[in-house]
Amino acid sequence: MHKRVTFDDKLLPYMLLAPQLFITVAFFLWPSGQAIWQSLIIEDAFGGNTRFVWFANFERLLTDSAYWHSARITLFFSLMVTLIGLALALLLAVMADRTLRGATAYKTFLVWPYAVAPAVAGVLWGFLFNPRVGIFAYWLDRFGIEWNHQLNGNQALWLVIFAACWNQISYNFIFFLAGLQSIPKSLIEAAAIDGAGPGRRFWTIMFPLLSPTGFFLLVVNIIYAFFGTFGVVDALTKGGPAADTTILVFKVYNDGFRGSDFGGSAAQSVILMLIVVALTVVQFRFIERRVHY
Amino acid sequence: MIENRPWLTVFAHVVLILGVALIAFPVWVTFVASTHDTATMLRSPIPLLPGPHLIENYTVVLTEGFAQASRTPLWKVLFNSLVMALGVCIGKIAISIIAAYAIVYFRFPFRMTAFWLIFMTLMLPVEVRIVPTYKVVADFNMLNSYSGLIIPLIASATATFLFRQFFLSVPDELTEAARVDGAGPVRFFRDILLPMSRTSIAALFVIQFIYGWNQYLWPLLITTKEDFYTVVMTLSRQANVIDGVPQWNLIMTVGMLAMLPPVLVVVFMQRQFVRGLVDTEK
Numbered sequence: 001m002h003k004r005v006t007f008d009d010k011l012l013p014y015m016l017l018a019p020q021l022f023i024t025v026a027f028f029l030w031p032s033g034q035a036i037w038q039s040l041i042i043e044d045a046f047g048g049n050t051r052f053v054w055f056a057n058f059e060r061l062l063t064d065s066a067y068w069h070s071a072r073i074t075l076f077f078s079l080m081v082t083l084i085g086l087a088l089a090l091l092l093a094v095m096a097d098r099t100l101r102g103a104t105a106y107k108t109f110l111v112w113p114y115a116v117a118p119a120v121a122g123v124l125w126g127f128l129f130n131p132r133v134g135i136f137a138y139w140l141d142r143f144g145i146e147w148n149h150q151l152n153g154n155q156a157l158w159l160v161i162f163a164a165c166w167n168q169i170s171y172n173f174i175f176f177l178a179g180l181q182s183i184p185k186s187l188i189e190a191a192a193i194d195g196a197g198p199g200r201r202f203w204t205i206m207f208p209l210l211s212p213t214g215f216f217l218l219v220v221n222i223i224y225a226f227f228g229t230f231g232v233v234d235a236l237t238k239g240g241p242a243a244d245t246t247i248l249v250f251k252v253y254n255d256g257f258r259g260s261d262f263g264g265s266a267a268q269s270v271i272l273m274l275i276v277v278a279l280t281v282v283q284f285r286f287i288e289r290r291v292h293y
Numbered sequence: 294m295i296e297n298r299p300w301l302t303v304f305a306h307v308v309l310i311l312g313v314a315l316i317a318f319p320v321w322v323t324f325v326a327s328t329h330d331t332a333t334m335l336r337s338p339i340p341l342l343p344g345p346h347l348i349e350n351y352t353v354v355l356t357e358g359f360a361q362a363s364r365t366p367l368w369k370v371l372f373n374s375l376v377m378a379l380g381v382c383i384g385k386i387a388i389s390i391i392a393a394y395a396i397v398y399f400r401f402p403f404r405m406t407a408f409w410l411i412f413m414t415l416m417l418p419v420e421v422r423i424v425p426t427y428k429v430v431a432d433f434n435m436l437n438s439y440s441g442l443i444i445p446l447i448a449s450a451t452a453t454f455l456f457r458q459f460f461l462s463v464p465d466e467l468t469e470a471a472r473v474d475g476a477g478p479v480r481f482f483r484d485i486l487l488p489m490s491r492t493s494i495a496a497l498f499v500i501q502f503i504y505g506w507n508q509y510l511w512p513l514l515i516t517t518k519e520d521f522y523t524v525v526m527t528l529s530r531q532a533n534v535i536d537g538v539p540q541w542n543l544i545m546t547v548g549m550l551a552m553l554p555p556v557l558v559v560v561f562m563q564r565q566f567v568r569g570l571v572d573t574e575k
Contacts, residue, residue, distance in 0.1 A: 003461070005468040006400050007478040016395035017407050019388040023448040026433075027426060028414045034425035092312045095305040108563060109313045114570075115555035116320075117507035117525045123532040123548055124319040127326070133541060135322060138338045166316065174567055198301060227420045231509040235529040249420045253510070256424040265424055272421040 032273065038266035057267040066243065067251070067268075074247040077161060078225035085165045085221055086214070089172030094202065096173075097180040107177065114170040118163075118228060122235030125163035149237065153244025156237050160245050163236060164229045172217055179213035180206060219283040226275065248272060320552070326545035327351070334541040350546045359543045365519045367527070367550060374506055374523040375554070377442045381505030384447035386497055390490065393456035394482055398468070414450045419511060427514050437518045446511060451573045452497055459493050460486065496569030499562045503555045524551040 039057050041050045061067050096106045113121075128136045129149055137147040149156040183206055191201045230249050233239060239246035239254055246254065252272065256265030322341070326334055329344035353359065358366045395401075396408055419426060426445065435441030463486065471481045512523045522530075528551045531544045559566050 003397055003465060003468070005465045005472070007398055007472075007481075009399065009478055010401075012478060013395040013399035013401045013404075016391040020392035020411060020448060020453065021407060023388070023444065024410055024414050027429060027445040028417050028422075028448060029410070031422045031425035031429055032417055034428070035422050038425065088312070092309060095308045095312075098305040099302065099309065106309050106313065108560065110316060111563065111566070112556045112559050113316055115503050115507075115559040116552050117509060117555075119509040119525050119529045120507075120548060120551050121319075123528055123544075124323055126532060127541065127545065127548075128319055128322060133335060133337050133339050135339055135341070166319065169316065171570070174570060178567075178571060198298065227418045230420050231507075231525075231529075234509070234513075235532065238533070252421065253423055257427075257514070262424060269421050269424070273417060276418065276421060 035266045035269040035273070038262055039270045042263050053263075057263040058271075061264055061267050061271075069243065070246050070248055070251045073157065073245065074226065077157065077164075077229075077245075077247055078222055080161045081164045081168065081225040081229070082218065082221040084161070085168045085172055086217060088165070089169050090176050090210075090214075092169075093173050093176035093180055094206070096177055103177070107174075110173050111170045113167060114174075116167060117231060118167055119231030119235040121163045121167040122160075122232040125159060125166070126236045129159055149241075151241055153241050156241060156245050160229070160233055160236055163232045164225065167232065168221065168224055172221070175213055175217055176210065179210045183209050216283070219279055223276070223279050223283075226279075227272075323545045323548050323552075326541055327549050329542050331538070331540045331542050334545075335538065339541075346542065350542055351550075354543055354546045354550070359540060365522065365527075367524070367547060369520075370522050370524045370527050371550060371554075373439075373442075373521055374525070374551075376439055377508065377512070377523055378502050378505035378554075380439065380443035381446050381508070382498055382501035384443060385449040385452050385501050386494055388447060389449050389452035390456050390487075390494075391482075393453050393460055394486065396453075397457055397460040398478065398481075411448070411450050411453050414448050419446070423510070423514065430515055436515050437521050439521070441515045442508075442512055442521065442523075443505075446505070446508065449501075452501070455493060455497065455572055456490065459490060463489065492565075492568070493572070495562075495565045496572055498569075499558055499566045500569040500573055502558055506555045527551075 040052060040054060042053050042056065043050050092106075092110060096103045096110070099106070116124075126149075128134050129147060131137050131148040131150060134147075140147045147155060149159045187205055187209075188201055191205055196204065226247075227249050229247065230253065233245055233247060233250045234253075237245040239250050248268065249272065252265055252268045255261045255268065259265075322339075325341060325343050326339065327350055328347040329340060330346050333340065333344065354367045356366050356368065358364045392407075392411065396404060430436060430441050430445060433441075435444070467485060468481065471485055476484070507525060508523070509525050509529070512521070513526050516522055516526075524547070528544070528547045531547055532539075
């Protein structure tokens with residue numbers, strides 16, 4: 001943590017830190033403080049008077065059925081994005097790890113979706129399932145399934161889940177593959193000599209040894225699903241139809257910028273900040289301990 | 294593998310090929326769409342093989358733009374995205390490396406306070422404090438400007454940590470030798486530490502370039518003039534136009550151009566990319 005040899009200079013270290021600290025304070029800490037302050041006041045419609053109202057904004061929010069609807073959707077959405085994304089990535093990583101020579105080639109073909117912006121992913125999947133010209137919508141129609149995510153809230157939610165998973169799979173894949181490749185081959189060989197087949201070796205050796213990677217990815221994916229998917233939702237459904245894909249982070253934006261409900265939006269911001277802080281703390285605890293079973 | 298199980302190897306390849314196909318399919322459809330004319334793209338089912346209008350579509354989009362949401366030629370929009378991506382990633386690397394240098398190589402009051410202040414930004418993604426951050430930028434008069442697109446995004450706890458980790462691993466003997474030879478802090482940084490950090494810088498560059506290029510919510514908030522639109526938000530605007538006939542061939546051409554730069558960076562700098570991804574998350 002500390003260097004034995006350091007330089008002596010009274011002014012220089014502050015000058016070196018100044019830009020980073022200025023931006024941190026001006027664009028992170030100050031706005032966060034403002035969000036907390038705004039969540040405790042009500043501004044009248046003409047912007048002149050402000051009234052300190054303690055937790056009235058939170059009370060209003062937590063008794064609003066639209067907020068709970070959004071919270072339920074967010075929970076389901078995050079759960080699905082995390083589970084599907086992790087399961088598919090693990091499957092692909094295990095398979096790529098098996099094919100010794102192919103691993104690098106497949107890796108190149110599997111990592112690039114990370115570079116696609118969430119909003120672009122949203123547009124792409126929206127086009128694939130477009131009720132009028134989408135190729136998937138056309139195929140589904142031939143199987144007798146009528147697809148219209150612009151009207152059907154359930155279909156819209158699944159479509160947002162697919163797009164978000166597609167965008168995140170390569171990230172999970174990279175970490176799972178790195179985790180698998182760091183498992184000592186001698187362990188697996190020893191198990192093979194003792195007569196354990198591939199399936200048994202996976203569940204008793206590889207899977208437990210992957211648990212630190214798995215936990216880490218679990219937290220990162222939940223954070224991604226909660227906060228990183230704004231672009232997917234905005235480009236694909238704009239929260240609709242009828243607020244059925246309005247996840248919490250989209251609601252903050254929608255209420256604050258479109259609805260001009262600053263108090264309510266700020267209260268939502270504060271709740272989301274608490275969630276991020278909690279998740280980050282969990283993430284750091286897991287990383288420090290490096291869970292092994 | 295340990296024992297020879299041909300059927301399992303075949304199975305692995307089949308799963309992987311299916312996976313690659315599934316992941317590549319949306320982009321293939323996008324590419325095909327960008328090679329047809331508007332009329333073809335309005336007749337369902339749409340074709341799955343490329344058509345003859347590739348050059349025409351890309352020329353129209355890049356040099357003229359098309360109606361509906363914005364009429365700016367796309368090369369200007371791409372230029373904005375490039376400025377933003379490079380600005381964000383160079384800015385982040387520059388201010389983080391000097392901040393980490395100050396924290397590791399100097400003893401001064403409030404050193405740990407500064408460290409924790411920077412650490413806290415890690416916990417506050419822009420999405421959760423949208424309205425107040427917008428107000429700050431408006432108060433600084435930075436709406437509709439490159440500085441407004443770039444500066445609020447360049448604080449980086451992850452980059453500062455990465456450089457701090459790396460500096461801590463640099464042997465003290467090197468610093469001692471430099472001091473014996475009469476090098477001051479600025480010279481030590483410039484001539485010894487900076488060249489040694491090359492690989493970390495390259496890894497961060499790839500990750501932060503993608504981060505900057507792919508920003509969506511931020512440019513959406515602070516740009517109201519088409520002169521400052523970025524390509525990702527332009528694509529989303531074009532795809533969500535409600536009135537009129539959607540020109541899917543041109544919209545998907547914009548989609549291809551929005552994806553191409555960051556994807557090329559990842560594919561051609563794959564080693565740095567994977568390294569950067571793994572390093573920044575530690």
